[in-house]
Amino acid sequence: xxxxxGGRANxxxxxxxxxxxxxxxxxxxxxxxxxxxxxxxxxxxxxxxxLTKRYARQxxxxxxxxxxxxxxxxxxxxxxxxxxxxxxxxxxxxxGGSVDEKLPYVNLNIQNCYxxxxxxxxxxxxxxxxxxxxxKSQVTQNQNLLAVHNLSTFIAWTNNNL
Numbered sequence: 824x825x826x827x828x829g830g831r832a833n834x835x836x837x838x839x840x841x842x843x844x845x846x847x848x849x850x851x852x853x854x855x856x857x858x859x860x861x862x863x864x865x866x867x868x869x870x871x872x873x874l875t876k877r878y879a880r881q882x883x884x885x886x887x888x889x890x891x892x893x894x895x896x897x898x899x900x901x902x903x904x905x906x907x908x909x910x911x912x913x914x915x916x917x918x919g920g921s922v923d924e925k926l927p928y929v930n931l932n933i934q935n936c937y938x939x940x941x942x943x944x945x946x947x948x949x950x951x952x953x954x955x956x957x958x959k960s961q962v963t964q965n966q967n968l969l970a971v972h973n974l975s976t977f978i979a980w981t982n983n984n985l
Contacts, residue, residue: 843944854878912929913944919951
């Protein structure tokens with residue numbers, strides 16, 4: 824059975840998310856809320872005080888700029904350097920495609936709808952370089968966009984900040 828291009832992209836994106844998850848676990852964060860409905864995970868994450876360093880995956884944060892539901896890849900609570908919480912969004916593009924064309928949408932949602940500082944993790948080698956440069960330039964314009972990293976700079980950042 825051959826997989827579709829979309830199926831391969833989803834699997835590659837999941838590998839990136841699992842790598843982020845391994846990084847968080849390596850820094851002492853614990854997953855919570857995996858058995859809680861996605862729309863209830865943020866409340867569960869914030870109100871759970873049994874663990875200092877915790878995170879949830881696929882967390883509903885509210886409506887986006889188009890009024891549709893937004894689920895973020897990771898929401899982290901308990902970082903000493905970012906006490907108000909941190910969102911991590913993962914974007915993997917291995918071959919030319921449309922993810923880079925969605926970056927302005929992601930940026931506007933981060934700026935207007937996200938309740939915490941956000942890091943966008945972009946990797947895979949298939950994104951247009953100028954798209955990544957543009958998103959990085961938004962860090963100074965968007966108060967909620969903390970940084971834009973590839974996998975290696977993200978891991979280095981977590982080593983120093985988480």
